Amino acid sequence: MDTAKIAAPISGDKLYQTRARAVLPILVRQAEAGTPIVYSALAEEVGIPNPRNLNFVLGSIGTTLENLSKAWKQKIPPIQCLVVNKSTGLPGEGIGWFLVKKEAFSSLSRRQQRAIVEAELQHVYAYKRWREVLSVLSLAPTEVDFSVQLKKAAAFGGGGESDTHRRLKEYVAKNPSIVGLPTGTPTGVTEFALASGDAADIHFQDKKDWVAVEVKSAISNHADITRGLFQCVKYKAVLEAMQLSSGLPQNARAILALESELPSRLIPLKNVLGIEVVESVRENG
Numbered sequence: 088m089d090t091a092k093i094a095a096p097i098s099g100d101k102l103y104q105t106r107a108r109a110v111l112p113i114l115v116r117q118a119e120a121g122t123p124i125v126y127s128a129l130a131e132e133v134g135i136p137n138p139r140n141l142n143f144v145l146g147s148i149g150t151t152l153e154n155l156s157k158a159w160k161q162k163i164p165p166i167q168c169l170v171v172n173k174s175t176g177l178p179g180e181g182i183g184w185f186l187v188k189k190e191a192f193s194s195l196s197r198r199q200q201r202a203i204v205e206a207e208l209q210h211v212y213a214y215k216r217w218r219e220v221l222s223v224l225s226l227a228p229t230e231v232d233f234s235v236q237l238k239k240a241a242a243f244g245g246g247g248e249s250d251t252h253r254r255l256k257e258y259v260a261k262n263p264s265i266v267g268l269p270t271g272t273p274t275g276v277t278e279f280a281l282a283s284g285d286a287a288d289i290h291f292q293d294k295k296d297w298v299a300v301e302v303k304s305a306i307s308n309h310a311d312i313t314r315g316l317f318q319c320v321k322y323k324a325v326l327e328a329m330q331l332s333s334g335l336p337q338n339a340r341a342i343l344a345l346e347s348e349l350p351s352r353l354i355p356l357k358n359v360l361g362i363e364v365v366e367s368v369r370e371n372g
Contacts, residue, residue: 094143094144094145094146094147094149094150095147095150096147096150096151096154097111097147097148097151097224098151098224103140103143103144103147104147106133106135106140106141106144107144107145107147107148107151108224108226109133110129110133110141110144110145110148111148111151111166111220111221111224111226112221112226112227112228112229113129113132113133113229113355113358114148114166114167114169114170115166115217115218115220115221115228115229116228116229116231116355116359117169117358117359118166118169118211118212118214118217119217119231120231120359120360120361121212122169122358122359122360122361123168123169123170123171123176123208123361124169124170124171124358124361125170125171125172125173126138126141126170126171126172126173126179127173128354128357128358129141129170129358131354132354132355132358141170142179145167145170145179146167148166148167149165149167151224152165152166152220155220155223155224163214163216163220164207164210164211164214165207165211166211166217168204168207168208168211169208169211175197176201177197177200177201177204178204229355231355231359233313233355233356236309236310236313236352236353236356237313239309239310239313240310240311240313240314240317242310243308243310243311243314249304249306251304251305251306251346252302252303252304252306254370255302255304255344255346255368255369255370256277256288256289256302257277258370259275259289259300259302259344259368260274260275260276260277260289261274261275263275263291265344265365265368266298266300266342266344266365266368267342267363267365268291268298271293272291272293273291273292273293275289275290275291275300276289276290276291276292277289279299281299281322281325281326281329282325282328282329282332283321283325285318285321285322285325287299287300287301287322287341288300288301288302289302295336295338296338296339296340297326297329297330297338297339297340298339298340298341298342299319299322299323299326299339299340299341299342300341300342300343300344301315301318301319301322301341301342301343301344302344302346302368303315303343303344303345303346303347304346305346305347307345307346307347309350309352309353312343312345312349312350312353313353313356315343315345316343316353316356316357316360316362316364317360318341318343319341319342319343319360319362319363320341320360320362322341323339323340323341326339326341327339340363341362341363342362342363342364342365343357343362343363343364343365344364344365344368345364345365345366345367345368346367346368346369347366347367348366348367349364349366
C-alpha cells in the first residue's frame with residue numbers, strides 16, 4: 088500500500104510514469120469493454136518483463152485520477168481496479184489506499200474485498216468520461232479495430248482433425264497442469280458435447296469448476312487462432328448457461344491452448360475478450 092501512497096502522477100520522466108502513460112489507455116479500453124485484465128497479460132501487452140513492476144505504474148495512475156477528481160470536483164472511479172490477480176481475481180493490496188482509506192484492504196475478508204471491488208468496477212464500467220480523461224492528460228486512446236482479423240477468422244475453413252491436433256488434445260486432456268489446473272484435477276473429456284451443439288476439444292470438471300479448453304496445434308494460422316479466441320468466448324458462456332440451468336454456481340472458464348505462441352497482433356484482442364491463453368504447449372514439453 089505504501090507504493091500507492093508515494094507514486095507520483097503520470098506527468099514525469101521516471102520509468103514508472105512513462106509506463107503509466109502507456110497503461111492508462113489500455114485500461115480505458117478494458118473499461119469500455121467491461122473486462123478486467125490480469126497483471127501478467129497487461130505486463131505482456133506493454134512490454135514489462137516483471138508484472139510486479141506494475142505496482143508503481145498503477146499507483147501513479149491512481150494518484151493522477153485522484154488529483155483530477157479534485158480538479159473536476161467529481162469522483163473518477165479507480166480504473167486500476169481492472170487489473171487483477173489471476174488466482175484471486177482481485178486487485179493488489181495497494182488498491183485499498185484508493186478504496187477504503189481508513190483501514191487496510193488486506194485486513195478485510197476475501198468476501199468483503201470482492202464486494203468492494205465489484206461495486207467499484209461497476210462504476211468504472213459505467214463512467215462516461217474516460218476519453219475526456221485521456222484527452223486532458225494528452226494521451227491517445229488505443230485503437231480497437233480487429234476487423235481484418237475477424238474477416239479472416241470468419242472465412243477460415245478448417246478441414247478434418249489432423250493427427251497433430253488429436254495428439255496434442257489427448258496429451259493436454261491427460262495433463263491438466265499443462266493449462267494451469269491444480270494437481271488432482273481429473274483427466275479431461277475430449278470432444279465434450281455442449282448444449283449449444285458445439286463440442287469443446289477438452290472439458291475438465293471438478294467439484295467447483297468447469298473448464299473448456301480449445302487446442303490449436305502449430306499448424307494453425309492467425310485466422311484459426313483468432314477463431315479459437317472466439318470459440319473460448321462461446322464455450323465459457325455456454326458452460327455458465329449449462330451450470331445455471333442445472334442449479335449450479337456459475338464457475339466456468341475457457342482456455343485457449345497453443346502449441347505455438349500467440350501472435351503479438353492478437354494480444355490486445357485476447358485482453359479485450361478476457362481469454363486465458365497458454366502458449367508453447369508441447370508433448371513432454
